[in-house]
Amino acid sequence: MSPTNKKSEKIKLVIMVHEGGTQTNLKAIREAIEMGKINAEISTVISDKENAMPIIEKINPDYLCLCGWNKIIPDDLIRKYSNKILNLHPGLIPDTIDGNIKNPDGTIALWNKGMYGSKAIQNFLDQKATYASSSIHFLTLDFDFGSVLGRTFEKIEANDIVESLYARLKKKENELYVEVLEKLTSPQPSPERRGSSFPLQGKAGDEVLKILIVGAGGGREHAISWKIAQSPRVGELFFARGNAGTAQLGTNLDIKETEISKLLEFAQKEKIDLTLALSDDPLALGIVDEFKKAGLRIWGPTKAAAQLEWSKAFSKDFMRRHNLPTAKFEIFTEFEKAKKYVASKSLPIVIKASGLALGKGVIIVQTLEEANEALENMLVKKTFGNSGNEIVIEEFLTGPEISIHAFSDGKSYKIFPPSQDHKKIGEGDTGANTGGVGTISPLPFVDEKLMQRIEKEIVAPTLEGIRKDGTPFEGILYPGLILTKEGPKILEYNARFGDPEAQVYMRLMESDLLDIVDACIDKKLEDQEIKWKEHIFACNIVLSSGGYPGNYEKGNPILLEEGGGGGDIVIFHAGTTIKDDKLVTNGGRVLGVSAIGKTLEVALQKAYKAIERISFEEMQYRRDIGKKAFEL
Known part of the structure; x- marks a missing residue:
């Protein structure tokens, strides 16, 4: 403000x-x-x-x-x-x-x-x-x-x-x-933001909007805010939660993304023109439903539509009912029955907590001992809380995994270029699962023919199926896929932008994101052209705190040396904050170093070169992001 x-x-x-x-x-x-x-x-x-x-x-x-x-x-x-x-x-x-x-x-x-x-x-x-x-x-x-x-x-x-x-x-x-x-200095509220134009620069007749961005305060939120702030129609930006990066774009609020009633009260009091619901927790809590009931304009799927993500049991049943390609599976709520089922199957096998688990609720077990431990942790010890009350056990599939995103207005959709996340903390895809530590896009091993098959067999029937079920999907549909010998299959659904996928997409998107959001809300997506940078690749490499995805320290000073990479480098903040006027760590995933280039190899080289100018205590990152893409 x-x-x-x-x-x-x-x-x-x-x-x-x-x-x-x-x-x-x-x-x-x-x-x-x-x-x-x-x-x-x-x-x-x-x-x-x-x-x-x-x-x-x-x-x-x-x-x-x-x-x-x-x-x-x-x-x-x-x-x-x-x-x-x-x-x-x-x-x-x-x-x-x-x-x-x-x-x-x-x-x-x-x-x-x-x-x-x-x-x-x-x-x-x-x-x-x-x-x-x-x-x-x-x-x-x-x-x-x-x-x-x-x-x-x-x-x-x-x-x-x-x-x-x-x-x-x-x-x-x-x-x-x-x-x-x-x-x-006008007595009227004036925007304090980052973007392409001030009120005097906007299109004639355009209204300057006050926007509330609700999310987990990570790299996704910073990247989307960075992009949307470039619209000439954006005025003040507010974030719940925010980080040191979003603080440069607008105002970070002392409200958690899960405090729906407080967010609603703030939006009404401040006369917010538009709210973007970006992360899984507020969607699962029904923020879109509550804001719409109050007559407020908000972008994102309803609680019922977002169930594709917040209940893996629901989503797997949805896939089965609509004959969508996925791994064979069964759903369990009782430890002994689940244990008996696993003993009858060949290993490795996949065990998933049905609810939201910050991207860490999927465990691939190699032995019966590992399987029994995972089942006990979820169903008995409640390691994932209520998210593990119901679990999915499914066959283990092999092949490269990719991320597909699509805008949807409930009637039509527009698909993004494909991207690939790297979930494991260690190089060579080793170690524990994370929320994602590196992304590349587009993918040199995914051609137009494969994208057409993915659209025909997965994206279109998913959106048509959920519409027929009475819960049209409005927002971002993000199915995580695996490319098996039999063809692409669905690993899971997400009902929002991926993190760190959003970071590369914001670097590649040329269109005004606010125009696309409005088209989705107004059910005019079919008429909205979406432009992407041509013949350009993007990557985003996540710098994490030592110990992540387990326990880690906060408050470590971050040294960011300026220069290097020019305009091809943009650093997106995630777990950062300002303490005593200094930039410090405040989370597991701390920064995302994004780069663009005419080839994927060039983009990756630029990003890794930029990382040499960044440091904080026990900083860790993978040095093989994108490597497998060159081998496929």
Whole structure:
């Protein structure tokens, strides 16, 4: 939310200028305040010859405005004043770190990353650009990148030199700074977010939306928020739960994703325009049903439709009733009967807790001793709580596993490119199951013919079956598949984006995610075009805490060195938080390092190279993500 935004209170600005500079932006801001255009007061002006940090700490301003400031801003200050430090950059910063922006004549605009002052102006002339341009953005840890609050253009004339072009562009920059601050300090709620445009940049007539994102506060939530914030229609973003990454995009709430009544109360009080239900627990608790009953707009499947995920017993029975390809299975609630059944079957065999278990409720047993221990843990010792009251025992299938995602509006659907998660914590697919520690997409071993078969035999009949059962599915259907010698078979259903699959999909998606969500809710998905980056591969490698998926420490400082990889690298936060103004670990899966490239091999090389610049105590990650894809 905006820091103050009250007519009765003036927002505090600190203006940081270059000693010896023209300070035209400072003059323009002062004049606009005097004229009542900007609802703020200048608490102080600091030059880059002064020690600014103690002054800033004492004032605790609402916004810091960099106006020619010529010194590096410390990372700790950027974190503390996330979405509060405004910077003017002589170039067009793109909406996404791997994107670009076009000039008014359709030519690609220059970012001028790493350039400032007359050097940037000279580059416009050297590159024979048709327009010079500037952006005002929120300063972030990504060098010369952040939420773009406004942009301005100046056409380059044939006889322009640096001085003439710079003089005209500066006038436009002065106007832009005033316009941005006028919007930020308006008594009306103004968005504090990361995305492609500020209210002044949106499409004509578009409503700026307040959005609540409900999820587990992991990498999936950060990635989807990162993508949706790029929509010109997005205003304020709220997260329940959030992390240090989502905190750079909006406001993290002190409400758990499972506290449905509190979330409903917040949405009503804050007049939330749209809620995204992203993780399994709130879906299983019926958040979509409750919000719809209250007349609120929400995206995700109902509790009944989401039962495909939150009850493996239900989903296996659904597959059997609708003749969908899956492993042979039986369902049990009693330990002795389950034990007797396993003894009559060949090993290995798969034992699954029916309920939600954070992706860890599936156990492949090799011996009767292991089987009996797993059965006892689930049915007697209640290792998985109520999730293990009912279990599924099924035959062990062999073959590569893949993830399939599809948008659905209850009537039509659109399928994503295939992806592959890596569930085991150890290299070579060894060790314990996790929620997922690495993903790649698209898959070089899955061709169009196989995707057509998956659509015909699995995706279409699943959505048609659940519709005929009276519970149309609206949201993300994510069947986990195994490619057997007999063909693709369903291992399990998920009723939401995978994590870390969402991270690679957000890197590959070109379309506005908010437009797709709206089309799903309004049952207009059939008419919605979804564009994906062509001939581009993506990967996401998860950095985990030592001990994960078992016990692990929290609060370990994270060192993130900037640079390396350019716009092809985006780091998504999962188990992170800010403590004493420092970024620290706060979960098992801590960060996801995503990369894109023209080949899968190139994308993986970039990601692993970027990991060399990240460290925290007992950090672990797999060094063989994607390796098997090259062998299939």
